[in-house]
Amino acid sequence: MSLLEIAGLRKHFPVRRGLLGRMLGTVRAVDGVDFQVRRGECLALVGESGSGKTTVARCALRLVEPTAGSVRFDGEDLLALGPRELRRRRRRFQMVFQDPYGSLNPRQRIGSVVGEPLEVHESGLGKAERAERVRELLGTVGLPLEMTTRWPHELSGGQRQRVGIARALAAGPDLLVADEPVTALDVSIRGQILTLLEDLRQRLGLSLLLIAHDMAAVERLADRVAVMYLGRIVEVAPSAELFSRPLHPYTVSLLSAVPRPEPGRKRSRIVLGGEPPSPLSPPPGCPFHPRCPIARPRCSQDTPPLAEVEPGHLSACFYSGELTAPGGNLSGARA
Amino acid sequence: MALLEIDGLEVAFPAAGGWMPAVRGVSLSIGRGEIVGLVGESGSGKSLTALSVLQLLPPRARATGSVRLEGEAGDLLAMSEREIRRVRGRRIGLVFQEPLTALDPVWPVGFQIGEAIRAHRRMSRREAREETVRLLDLVALADARRRMDDYPHQLSGGQRQRVLIAMALAAGPDLLLADEPTTALDVTIQAQILELLESLRTGLGLSVLLITHDLAVVAETCERMAVMHRGRIVEEGRVEEVFRAPADPYTRELLAAVPRFGALAS
Numbered sequence: 001m002s003l004l005e006i007a008g009l010r011k012h013f014p015v016r017r018g019l020l021g022r023m024l025g026t027v028r029a030v031d032g033v034d035f036q037v038r039r040g041e042c043l044a045l046v047g048e049s050g051s052g053k054t055t056v057a058r059c060a061l062r063l064v065e066p067t068a069g070s071v072r073f074d075g076e077d078l079l080a081l082g083p084r085e086l087r088r089r090r091r092r093f094q095m096v097f098q099d100p101y102g103s104l105n106p107r108q109r110i111g112s113v114v115g116e117p118l119e120v121h122e123s124g125l126g127k128a129e130r131a132e133r134v135r136e137l138l139g140t141v142g143l144p145l146e147m148t149t150r151w152p153h154e155l156s157g158g159q160r161q162r163v164g165i166a167r168a169l170a171a172g173p174d175l176l177v178a179d180e181p182v183t184a185l186d187v188s189i190r191g192q193i194l195t196l197l198e199d200l201r202q203r204l205g206l207s208l209l210l211i212a213h214d215m216a217a218v219e220r221l222a223d224r225v226a227v228m229y230l231g232r233i234v235e236v237a238p239s240a241e242l243f244s245r246p247l248h249p250y251t252v253s254l255l256s257a258v259p260r261p262e263p264g265r266k267r268s269r270i271v272l273g274g275e276p277p278s279p280l281s282p283p284p285g286c287p288f289h290p291r292c293p294i295a296r297p298r299c300s301q302d303t304p305p306l307a308e309v310e311p312g313h314l315s316a317c318f319y320s321g322e323l324t325a326p327g328g329n330l331s332g333a334r335a
Numbered sequence: 336m337a338l339l340e341i342d343g344l345e346v347a348f349p350a351a352g353g354w355m356p357a358v359r360g361v362s363l364s365i366g367r368g369e370i371v372g373l374v375g376e377s378g379s380g381k382s383l384t385a386l387s388v389l390q391l392l393p394p395r396a397r398a399t400g401s402v403r404l405e406g407e408a409g410d411l412l413a414m415s416e417r418e419i420r421r422v423r424g425r426r427i428g429l430v431f432q433e434p435l436t437a438l439d440p441v442w443p444v445g446f447q448i449g450e451a452i453r454a455h456r457r458m459s460r461r462e463a464r465e466e467t468v469r470l471l472d473l474v475a476l477a478d479a480r481r482r483m484d485d486y487p488h489q490l491s492g493g494q495r496q497r498v499l500i501a502m503a504l505a506a507g508p509d510l511l512l513a514d515e516p517t518t519a520l521d522v523t524i525q526a527q528i529l530e531l532l533e534s535l536r537t538g539l540g541l542s543v544l545l546i547t548h549d550l551a552v553v554a555e556t557c558e559r560m561a562v563m564h565r566g567r568i569v570e571e572g573r574v575e576e577v578f579r580a581p582a583d584p585y586t587r588e589l590l591a592a593v594p595r596f597g598a599l600a601s
Contacts, residue, residue, distance in 0.1 A: 216594030
């Protein structure tokens with residue numbers, strides 16, 4: 001059963017210029033996206049800058065209003081809710097932000113940062129009860145209790161990210177949306193935060209929508225992975241399957257381009273030419289065709305739908321599975 | 336001799352009651368047509384090492400030791416401003432991490448490359464313009480003749496990095512010092528830039544000192560590597576050797592912290 005169901009999601013931003021706001025065009029940041037996050041599942045959205053993954057996450061929480069499409073949370077249409085009802089529902093889905101430096105108020109002590117959602121969502125709690133809950137939450141994310149009186153600037157990046165997670169958990173959510181939760185952290189700290197998220201999922205039965213470009217993080221946390229390119233999902237598969245047998249030529253190229261700490265391995269990098277096209281004027285047909293190593297005439301005319309190629313493995317390509325990385329497909333070849 | 340030989344380099348900054356060492360006795364050599372990786376975390380001294388080669392340290396810093404470049408009689412550290420200027424650009428080019436801040440926002444990129452050319456070679460503006468096109472083609476900037484009139488903000492991160500590399504190559508150097516040249520880029524664009532460095536090595540016989548914190552990039556690009564920690568080189572050797580049998584505990588830590596996925600994770 002799906003907890004979050006996104007269908008036909010679009011978000012277009014108008015581009016205006018000058019005093020009169022003359023319309024220059026439309027940035028199609030998200031251009032027809034469908035996916036579900038099942039109960040207790042971690043789904044990762046991966047893609048490069050500008051692929052639209054953050055905009056999808058924001059639409060899913062209705063932090064920005066989608067242009068079209070539907071967002072259902074636990075069977076309920078979120079887009080139909082009024083502001084007051086939406087706020088009441090929000091306690092069930094919370095966000096963890098990328099930048100642990102920018103997302104904490106520097107003039108708010110940690111205890112107050114974590115306690116604030118409780119004031120909003122559980123106004124019935126007394127002061128002592130609230131303080132008790134804050135201490136519980138700090139314990140849950142592995143922070144010592146004396147943190148309550150500290151200021152954000154006294155904390156390390158990893159500790160701040162733990163505070164951000166505690167704040168998200170305060171409302172008692174069913175779904176966490178984590179937008180690049182470890183990207184801003186040192187490599188040695190990343191593992192700790194990933195372990196915490198893994199552990200919280202199991203202990204609290206949380207569902208997780210993870211936005212990331214770090215493949216190692218994705219593989220560790222995600223049950224399924226959706227790959228985005230230019231505002232669309234081009235491939236969805238169970239994590240192990242996606243990393244061992246990617247079907248879409250973009251996924252194959254993306255995974256092969258990630259440098260790997262393995263000197264002397266046969267070079268199996270596929271170097272894509274050019275850059276992702278502008279979402280202001282996406283190319284006709286398949287959005288990936290101008291850079292695709294196996295593009296054929298049909299690809300510049302028709303847009304391939306995201307279709308199930310194998311059970312549970314979807315790919316939006318007419319020639320799914322035809323491109324493989326030279327020298328074996330990544331990890332799968334070695335497993 | 337090797338193309339570049341750094342010997343016993345020390346860099347220090349004035350501090351209360353003396354000098355605070357930042358680079359402590361670094362020795363490193365780079366051969367012709369070789370890509371050497373200099374790895375370390377922020378603050379390890381790897382950028383300072385590169386900057387001292389061209390006397391580009393902050394004015395208060397003091398560098399001692401010796402830096403020798405094939406074909407130059409004197410020690411680079413001891414050269415006068417006039418002498419070292421001849422080395423900068425013409426013998427050794429420099430590429431930085433931030434492709435946006437390293438370019439002047441108010442001039443078209445082609446003009447900026449032209450300036451770099453004319454600083455070193457006698458050329459008319461028109462000749463410099465043709466040379467600019469040649470350099471931009473060399474770094475595989477698509478549609479170079481048209482793009483050269485663009486301003487930096489009109490280019491993507493990968494295109495700007497190509498422009499910077501073209502600029503560094505303007506005076507035909509033998510060695511490129513590249514400080515985190517792909518850190519700000521997406522992986523498919525990073526792959527393009529690494530491929531470009533490799534092709535410049537094979538095509539022009541260029542040597543590259545690649546400064547990075549990313550061991551995976553080193554594994555894919557370099558033959559030799561040196562690991563810096565707290566101002567010292569703690570390990571140096573052929574990349575395959577260092578990865579297979581790291582001798583220094585810090586190198587082992589760094590290697591263990593490299594994100595791995597796929598079968599590499601297990």
